Amino acid sequence: MIHVQNLKKEFKKTVKEPGLKGSIKSFFKPKNEIITAVDDISFDVSAGEILGFIGPNGAGKSTVIKMLTGILTPTSGSCEINGKIPYKNRKSYVKEIGVVFGQRTQLWWDLALRETYTVLKEIYEVDDESFKKRMAFLNEVLELESFITSPVRTLSLGQRMRADIAASLLHSPKVLFLDEPTIGLDVVVKDNIRQAIKSINENEKTTVILTTHDLQDVENLCDRIVMIDKGKKVFDGGIDLLKQSYGQSRELRFVPVAVSDADKLNYGREFSLGESDLRVENDGHTVSVRFNNDKVSVEKILSYTLKTLHVKDISVTDADIEEIIKGIYKSGVSPDA
Amino acid sequence: MKFFKKIHRIFKLHRIFIKQDLKKLMEYKIDFLTGAAGMLLTQAFNLFFLSIIFSQIPDLKGWKFEEILFIYGFALLPKAIDHLFFDNLWAIGYFIIRKGDFDKYLTRPVSPLFAVTVEKFQVDAFGELVVGIALLCVSIPRLKLDFSPLNIALFIAAVFFATFIYTGVKLITSSIAFWTKRSGNIIYMFYMVNDFARYPTTIYNRFIRSVITFIIPFAFTAFYPASYFIRGGNALINVGGTVIAAAVLTAIGMLVWHRGVCAYESAGS
Numbered sequence: 001m002i003h004v005q006n007l008k009k010e011f012k013k014t015v016k017e018p019g020l021k022g023s024i025k026s027f028f029k030p031k032n033e034i035i036t037a038v039d040d041i042s043f044d045v046s047a048g049e050i051l052g053f054i055g056p057n058g059a060g061k062s063t064v065i066k067m068l069t070g071i072l073t074p075t076s077g078s079c080e081i082n083g084k085i086p087y088k089n090r091k092s093y094v095k096e097i098g099v100v101f102g103q104r105t106q107l108w109w110d111l112a113l114r115e116t117y118t119v120l121k122e123i124y125e126v127d128d129e130s131f132k133k134r135m136a137f138l139n140e141v142l143e144l145e146s147f148i149t150s151p152v153r154t155l156s157l158g159q160r161m162r163a164d165i166a167a168s169l170l171h172s173p174k175v176l177f178l179d180e181p182t183i184g185l186d187v188v189v190k191d192n193i194r195q196a197i198k199s200i201n202e203n204e205k206t207t208v209i210l211t212t213h214d215l216q217d218v219e220n221l222c223d224r225i226v227m228i229d230k231g232k233k234v235f236d237g238g239i240d241l242l243k244q245s246y247g248q249s250r251e252l253r254f255v256p257v258a259v260s261d262a263d264k265l266n267y268g269r270e271f272s273l274g275e276s277d278l279r280v281e282n283d284g285h286t287v288s289v290r291f292n293n294d295k296v297s298v299e300k301i302l303s304y305t306l307k308t309l310h311v312k313d314i315s316v317t318d319a320d321i322e323e324i325i326k327g328i329y330k331s332g333v334s335p336d337a
Numbered sequence: 338m339k340f341f342k343k344i345h346r347i348f349k350l351h352r353i354f355i356k357q358d359l360k361k362l363m364e365y366k367i368d369f370l371t372g373a374a375g376m377l378l379t380q381a382f383n384l385f386f387l388s389i390i391f392s393q394i395p396d397l398k399g400w401k402f403e404e405i406l407f408i409y410g411f412a413l414l415p416k417a418i419d420h421l422f423f424d425n426l427w428a429i430g431y432f433i434i435r436k437g438d439f440d441k442y443l444t445r446p447v448s449p450l451f452a453v454t455v456e457k458f459q460v461d462a463f464g465e466l467v468v469g470i471a472l473l474c475v476s477i478p479r480l481k482l483d484f485s486p487l488n489i490a491l492f493i494a495a496v497f498f499a500t501f502i503y504t505g506v507k508l509i510t511s512s513i514a515f516w517t518k519r520s521g522n523i524i525y526m527f528y529m530v531n532d533f534a535r536y537p538t539t540i541y542n543r544f545i546r547s548v549i550t551f552i553i554p555f556a557f558t559a560f561y562p563a564s565y566f567i568r569g570g571n572a573l574i575n576v577g578g579t580v581i582a583a584a585v586l587t588a589i590g591m592l593v594w595h596r597g598v599c600a601y602e603s604a605g606s
Contacts, residue, residue, distance in 0.1 A: 011602060058605075066440070066603055069443075069444055070443060070444070071440050071443045071444065071601070072601070072603055073599050073600075087599075090443070091447070092446070094443075094444050094445060094446050095446045097444070099444045101440065101441075104437070104438070104440065104441070106441040106444070108357070108456075110361045110364060111357055111360070115357060115360070118353070119353055119354070119357065122349065122350055123350065123445055123446065123447060123452075124445075124446060125446075151364070
């Protein structure tokens with residue numbers, strides 16, 4: 001379905017010294033530097049798969065997506081989707097894909113949402129019959145009903161994202177590219193969008209490639225993930241493998257009323273956790289405890305903490321993706337594991 | 338057959354977007370009315386000054402007031418048509434590329450150039466169109482011009498091709514933004530040369546004359562074809578020149594554009 005081989009993208013960047021003086025200097029004597037945004041990435045995706053594409057900000061995720069969707073021309077290497085080369089067979093290729101960039105909209109800002117779909121219908125040459133059916137289906141999964149007559153500029157972020165996803169699916173694409181489809185959304189809308197992606201993938205066998213910073217997205221949706229960092233692939237494999245490596249890690253953060261109280265805590269002894277399952281840091285104000293959720297439950301950790309000392313503030317979070325990447329580096333999972 | 342289907346599709350999409358644009362006007366009435374009034378006022382002031390000049394002098398290097406009016410009116414037609422259909426090229430130069438908004442045009446199954454230009458139907462252009470037609474209506478009877486069927490055909494051809502001189506210049510200059518990220522001021526600089534074209538080229542020195550004839554050939558959008566209709570002459574040079582200039586500029590424009598699309602770098606997100 002999707003075949004990516006040694007994909008590489010370089011950008012030329014003008015290096016400027018700080019300040020206006022630097023800008024003026026670079027205007028007359030530009031100093032260029034080659035930045036490699038995507039460095040020799042290869043992977044395959046089979047039909048009907050949901051692939052999570054993750055990595056820290058600036059890792060090159062969007063650049064890869066842009067090359068796969070025909071927006072950017074690769075510097076070297078190749079990508080082939082459905083036997084087509086995106087930037088060469090662009091016009092016929094894009095009929096088979098749907099694209100959503102969470103940070104941008106492809107809807108027409110001034111039009112009522114409904115009009116946007118009638119315009120897209122003509123652009124993608126969808127016939128009346130299929131259009132009707134399609135709109136009914138999209139209405140059902142994405143719940144567009146309540147705002148379909150509103151101008152796009154008045155939509156909330158959650159509504160806009162649903163509208164954008166619907167727009168990308170109007171022509172029943174075989175492959176759907178979602179670049180951060182859940183960015184900035186509340187929990188309810190996130191869930192709604194995940195359900196929609198899932199049901200489209202199940203009903204129509206649509207191949208989905210999505211980038212995200214939300215581990216929940218990955219856990220709920222993806223069969224497999226590809227992780228990149230600094231333009232290079234650092235992990236490619238099933239979600240289970242990732243979970244084993246670090247996915248179960250949680251972080252407890254709290255601000256003790258008296259900092260000295262923190263010394264009373266000894267998680268290692270209490271729960272008999274080894275060094276690989278526990279890390280405690282105390283910066284004199286906030287204490288952070290990272291622990292393996294498989295070995296000890298959040299509830300136990302919390303109740304032990306609250307029993308031992310008084311806190312001003314407390315929270316439990318998933319370890320973020322950057323931490324996981326660091327973890328993968330450390331644990332030495334090979335890129336092609 | 339395929340060609341006609343393509344033309345049919347282009348018209349259909351234009352119709353849909355024009356409809357949407359008119360709806361937009363209803364949404365932002367005040368903005369539209371101000372824009373149209375502004376265009377009319379600009380032209381009115383230009384004409385006002387022209388009439389002041391001619392109240393002091395009987396002719397301009399042998400060109401009478403009515404003749405100047407005809408050239409001026411003729412010049413506005415291709416300008417207005419380009420303005421009406423290809424106005425979004427300005428946005429390419431100013432922000433579409435710089436902000437990475439060009440991405441979305443590349444993910445649609447139509448040519449990106451068409452996708453960009455079809456999106457805006459610049460109704461402000463009707464101001465220029467109305468003034469242009471009015472000037473022709475006033476000057477033609479005064480000059481007692483006789484339009485034979487051949488001349489009518491040549492007139493339509495001249496306006497059509499002259500439009501693509503404007504579009505070609507805008508296409509080349511806006512495409513520069515694919516490399517420089519922003520070329521709005523470059524478009525402006527070249528586009529404004531068209532101001533010279535409304536007057537007989539004979540009033541300029543040799544440098545300006547050769548610039549607007551050979552380099553940025555705006556003289557072929559107005560003076561050369563218009564003077565053929567007023568005083569006769571060689572249609573092959575006056576109108577044929579317009580066709581050649583339009584063809585060359587559009588071809589270069591398409592080439593630069595396509596190169597630009599390949600060099601497009603998007604923007605971070």
